[in-house]
Amino acid sequence: MDDYPLLNVFWTMCWFFLWIMWFFLLFRIVTDIFRDHELSGWGKAGWLAFCILLPFLGVLVYVIARGTGMTRRDVRQAEESEAAFQEYVRKAAGTSGGGGGAAELARLAELKEKGALTDAEYERAKAKLLA
Template sequence: MDDDYSLLDVFWTMLWFFVWILWLFLLFKVIGDIFRDHELSGWGKAGWLIFCIFLPYLGVLVYVIARGKGMGKRDIKQRQDNEAAFQDYIRKTAGTAPSGGSGAHELARLAELKDKGALTEEEFQRAKAKLLA
């Protein structure tokens, strides 16, 4: 059995392995941000990609220093857009979309308008029959 590989060596190996994995995550995040940035021209995207591929550690570090603030803003905007799309999907699926809405929602709105006096009984009955048909 070889005793040249001590517990400290195992620790350092694990540490460098995890640092390498963290760097890979950062590299993929940077590449994703390069493609997500609509303000960056095609040549700019190609330049950053070449820089990050051929000088990976330096390229990623320079990108984070130069464009890190915008990277965070784009990430927040994408999350807000995703949340808005998700909420819109839920409204449409549940039938409570502000544009059309479900029959029950429309009927409740008609009853509210009738109670406020905006609709007469005849108008309410006609709209209700049209809605239920």
Template sequence: MDDYPLLNVFWTMLWFFIWIMWLFLLFKVITDIFRDHDMNGWAKAGWLILCIVLPYLGVLIYVIARGKSMTERDLKQAKESEAAFQSYIRKTAGTASGGGHADELARLAELKEKGAITNEEFEKAKAKVLS
């Protein structure tokens, strides 16, 4: 351990982290190749072969050539996920006990005011909602 200077340890760690970052980029590119619906099968196979045979150069070329569309697909997927999450929240909050009862009571009061239901029917429905 004494014959390996501290600067060499930092240099080795730097190269290790750069290699790990490149692996993440490689997997991101391969995932994007299969996620792109605009490319046909042969184009996907070509990009995949390029990234496997010449990994550093293939990934660099892919990021330069298709980086913008890669970002657009990421943004589209993020927006779809956010929309699905917001829809889930709205659906869940709409069926929650507090909001659901209040909406139901407001609807019953409106029906009573219009004369669509009698006072007795209103009281029965109100008791049913609150129970």
């Protein structure tokens, strides 16, 4: 342990941390390149080649040139995921009509009062809804 002073251990840990962070950023950029639907296939290939052939410069230029777009794409994907989840919850809960069974019964009663449904139709629809 005397051959490797504490300050050298600290610097090694710092460089290792920066190396891991650079890989994390590189993977985020590659993911963003493929997620961007507005970028053409040649554009994706160009950015990918740039980031692979000149990794440090490619990552730095990509973040400078397209960094704000990365944020917008992240937000859009999060909103789409949230909307899909909310729609799934509504379908699973059976409230996609906007109020569930109680609202449907009230609508049937209103149609019966207006004369749009006969007593027999109302009873059949009510039995089907409550089943």
